[in-house]
Amino acid sequence: MTETALTVHQTARPTGFPSADQFRFAESPVPEPDPGTALVANLYWSVDPYHRELMDGGFALHAPLEGRTLGRVVASRTPSLAEGEIVFHRQGWRTHAVVRPEEVRRIPHHPGVPLSAYLSVLGGTGLTAYVALTRIARLRRGEDLFVSGAAGGVGTATGRFARLLGAGRVIGSTGSAEKAAYLTRKAGYDAAFDYRTAPVADLLARAAPTGVDVFVDNVGGDHLGAAIGALRERGRVVRVGTISQYNTPDAPPVRFDHADVVEKSLRVEGFLVKDHLDAQEELYDFAVPHLRSGALVADETVIDGFERIVEAFLLMLRGGNTGKILVRAA
């Protein structure tokens, strides 16, 4: 714990892809907790695609940013929080946070589970993948799955969870040959392709010549039209995000032939994970035993040092990570 606290502020709105000069690191003394609060020294920060959207207006300029964070209570003036406890909170993008007890969630103690997992496969990222498969797609054993943005945090968790839930073939799309190789060699995918090499419809037809039952779409754009064509009867599309569109405001909307939706009785459904926080305990029950046994691995790209949080965020937006990207206190 240093004597100086660092906070990141956004200083300008991006047009298109964000850049580092739209952020500023502000120094201040480490704050003192008031009565009823506690001081948390942050240990892990999550940077997420939705932060890009917040940059357009959800983040105030010249004010501390928010984000999912894990930290340790280092000074407490409330009986509800003990020094040494590990808590989850949303005052991200800063080295220290003063929190009220109702602002934090205690991280459960699951022996053998690394702390970072509570921001990756056991955190919002894992919960998104779990809800997408179980509540929205309602994946059944033996069904074949296609995932776009497959090498990211949600994509890797989706592939691994689908395998543990008894999926048939699991096929992923990602943005480089290296990440496609990661998916099939490390992350349990049966097939993967680099969508930049050919039309997505052609690549998907090659990887899944008889079609798929479920498409978990983290990307939007061309992937959706291609997947609609490849879906079997009663197929489902789960729309998780629109990362391909955040940085290209002039990009055309996605297009597909809606006759397919009727003739194949398809369902296309979007969701926000905040409406499914009640699934958190179910996710622990499902995933923790598999993490302990080694059947489940948390795919993570960890960047060391809070001062690299903007770099980590831009790397994530460029697709430079495999698995969930996290920043760890040095």
Added chain:
Amino acid sequence: MTETALTVHQTARPTGFPSADQFRFAESPVPEPDPGTALVANLYWSVDPYHRELMDGGFALHAPLEGRTLGRVVASRTPSLAEGEIVFHRQGWRTHAVVRPEEVRRIPHHPGVPLSAYLSVLGGTGLTAYVALTRIARLRRGEDLFVSGAAGGVGTATGRFARLLGAGRVIGSTGSAEKAAYLTRKAGYDAAFDYRTAPVADLLARAAPTGVDVFVDNVGGDHLGAAIGALRERGRVVRVGTISQYNTPDAPPVRFDHADVVEKSLRVEGFLVKDHLDAQEELYDFAVPHLRSGALVADETVIDGFERIVEAFLLMLRGGNTGKILVRAA
């Protein structure tokens, strides 16, 4: 019952809008039923949008067409079918049909219900509307509804059923000022517009300034994009058909911003009524008491004379009908 039977054959495939010269009326003697079959003299024929699709390949050329039909058993050589019984079968587009008992469904006797209703609000058309609202949209009391192709068979049944199911505002889109007036004056719609007069999004914003919860889409095209924009959180789109695209093979696919699907947690779902035939008894239980009390009216355009069946079909494709279009034996 005449001594001559008439059958309609398709003689050529359409490119774009079909024409009468792609059909031919064939004369033959009235057939004799073989043992195990019965002769049915047809009374009502349904012509439907899906027939347009069958013209592209589903209907064999120079062979009798198929369709939903009601007729009376006039000669029986099977103990399973009694002379005088009214039956539903699928040997449409002909004055007489020889049927096996397993090919027909007996029409239940609901006193006070007109026979034609079994091809309109109690038939496949009504079942489509009922399933769209109850099983796919899962409409709740007080929710506001937007319907495209609102003046057609499915559209009118959807509006009337929604009202009886406790919907809030019911708003319809149709292709002429006359049909819009029909919807609000006769068919129980709260508001209706002619979609040819302005961009659908503008017309819908005017008719439903605070948005809608459910969109039952019989049309596709621009309506879908407009409705996606107008849907409230957790809104549902039920895709019933694609009539706007059958006759314009070069029409672009529908387009909308899929970020809306995520951010508003929307669901877009297509279905085929053939997968929901088990809802038929539930439809009778729901609709027959309302038909008897007068709370439900079957909207129908009835064309008299089998020789006008092609005319009726083309009229339906041009949107010239209000309610379900039926042909009645002279």
